[in-house]
Amino acid sequence: MRVKVFQDILDANDRLAEMNRAVFAEHHLLVLNLIGSPGCGKTTLLEKTLASLLARKKLRPGAVEGDLETSRDAERIARCGVPAVQINTQGACHLDAAMIQSVLPALPLNELDVLFIENVGNLVCPADYDLGETCKVVLLSVTEGDDKPAKYPYIFRKARAAVVTKMDLLQHTDFALDAASRDMRIAKPDIVAFQVSARTGEGMDRWLEWIESLAPRK
Amino acid sequence: MRVKVFQDILDANDRLAEMNRAVFAEHHLLVLNLIGSPGCGKTTLLEKTLASLLARKKLRPGAVEGDLETSRDAERIARCGVPAVQINTQGACHLDAAMIQSVLPALPLNELDVLFIENVGNLVCPADYDLGETCKVVLLSVTEGDDKPAKYPYIFRKARAAVVTKMDLLQHTDFALDAASRDMRIAKPDIVAFQVSARTGEGMDRWLEWIESLAPRK
Numbered sequence: 001m002r003v004k005v006f007q008d009i010l011d012a013n014d015r016l017a018e019m020n021r022a023v024f025a026e027h028h029l030l031v032l033n034l035i036g037s038p039g040c041g042k043t044t045l046l047e048k049t050l051a052s053l054l055a056r057k058k059l060r061p062g063a064v065e066g067d068l069e070t071s072r073d074a075e076r077i078a079r080c081g082v083p084a085v086q087i088n089t090q091g092a093c094h095l096d097a098a099m100i101q102s103v104l105p106a107l108p109l110n111e112l113d114v115l116f117i118e119n120v121g122n123l124v125c126p127a128d129y130d131l132g133e134t135c136k137v138v139l140l141s142v143t144e145g146d147d148k149p150a151k152y153p154y155i156f157r158k159a160r161a162a163v164v165t166k167m168d169l170l171q172h173t174d175f176a177l178d179a180a181s182r183d184m185r186i187a188k189p190d191i192v193a194f195q196v197s198a199r200t201g202e203g204m205d206r207w208l209e210w211i212e213s214l215a216p217r218k
Numbered sequence: 219m220r221v222k223v224f225q226d227i228l229d230a231n232d233r234l235a236e237m238n239r240a241v242f243a244e245h246h247l248l249v250l251n252l253i254g255s256p257g258c259g260k261t262t263l264l265e266k267t268l269a270s271l272l273a274r275k276k277l278r279p280g281a282v283e284g285d286l287e288t289s290r291d292a293e294r295i296a297r298c299g300v301p302a303v304q305i306n307t308q309g310a311c312h313l314d315a316a317m318i319q320s321v322l323p324a325l326p327l328n329e330l331d332v333l334f335i336e337n338v339g340n341l342v343c344p345a346d347y348d349l350g351e352t353c354k355v356v357l358l359s360v361t362e363g364d365d366k367p368a369k370y371p372y373i374f375r376k377a378r379a380a381v382v383t384k385m386d387l388l389q390h391t392d393f394a395l396d397a398a399s400r401d402m403r404i405a406k407p408d409i410v411a412f413q414v415s416a417r418t419g420e421g422m423d424r425w426l427e428w429i430e431s432l433a434p435r436k
Contacts (some may be wrong), residue, residue, distance in 0.1 A: 037255040038341045039362020094343035123256045124311035143361035144257020
């Protein structure tokens with residue numbers, strides 16, 4: 001019974017996700033769903049990514065911020081000078097397609113090329129929920145440990161790209177990049193992997209070029 | 219409908235949790251449910267805690283390890299020389315009381331004084347599930363950022379204690395201990411707070427003494 005109800009919820013979500021996807025396609029929008037543990041550096045990577053995209057002037061970005069509570073992240077993002085809206089899930093552990101649908105009218109979709117959706121900090125539940133995005137991007141910080149791709153393989157399987165973050169802290173950890181990369185590829189053989197430090201800028205160019213390469217031509 | 223079904227699931231879980239609680243009481247067991255993000259240092263803190271408890275010879279510890287996949291954590295814990303069993307949730311984002319009930323026969327409960335249950339790495343969903351534990355303990359690593367108690371208040375509200383981990387990395391982060399402490403106490407005014415580094419041993423004595431103070435006298 002429990003499995004059946006969960007499947008009904010996912011089916012309903014998938015129908016709304018397809019409606020979101022149609023809206024995004026109509027506006028020629030690249031939509032990236034950023035997923036990772038609490039504190040893996042999603043908002044910080046996003047801040048640096050937005051500032052860099054604005055400076056490079058190829059894409060016009062916007063953002064949707066998902067959190068259980070507070071509007072802190074949307075305020076941080078809005079200070080970057082891009083359109084941003086906050087979703088508070090009031091305890092729910094993931095964003096769903098209905099939440100995204102409800103905030104789209106608050107964004108100037110005609111004036112955007114890429115929309116970042118920052119999911120609730122959670123390496124498990126957001127894997128199951130299609131938001132209508134172009135693709136999921138999973139973040140893993142070096143301070144979390146290199147065993148996470150083996151222990152949380154589902155999200156790596158669902159993601160098109162994986163970003164190893166906080167590379168500036170690598171030297172202070174036992175994180176083995178080769179072990180993490182191997183286990184990511186076991187979960188998803190063709191995953192696109194990045195290693196970045198939003199703080200120092202290490203690895204950011206390749207990440208930004210990848211985003212620009214995915215954006216639909218208008 | 220969705221809320222109703224979720225409530226039914228929680229009600230069923232609570233009934234099983236009370237059965238677990240009766241078993242723990244019968245064996246005079248202290249049971250701590252450790253909850254935190256993936257990579258916040260649950261297993262490392264547990265390894266050091268177990269080794270220290272064994273050396274101090276006041277309590278006989280055991281452990282239940284929860285993960286989506288792999289038996290890596292139970293193997294790490296078993297190497298400490300304490301009874302340990304692994305639960306693989308196969309994708310589920312939290313442990314529930316039924317999972318705990320199913321593994322209790324594999325543990326020598328008569329020979330234990332304290333049982334640590336390491337939950338799936340997740341700062342959200344495990345908050346809702348009573349496992350029959352004495353209390354929940356939430357872990358937060360300094361590398362995750364000091365905004366987490368404000369952004370994930372539910373789990374802090376449900377926990378009796380909070381352990382700030384990876385204190386040896388504090389100097390490499392922007393983590394503000396006072397801000398984190400303030401927001402923890404907004405969520406839960408009487409939360410017992412610890413600051414530890416399992417790597418250096420900083421703060422471990424107070425944490426161990428607290429555990430020993432909670433254990434039922436036999």
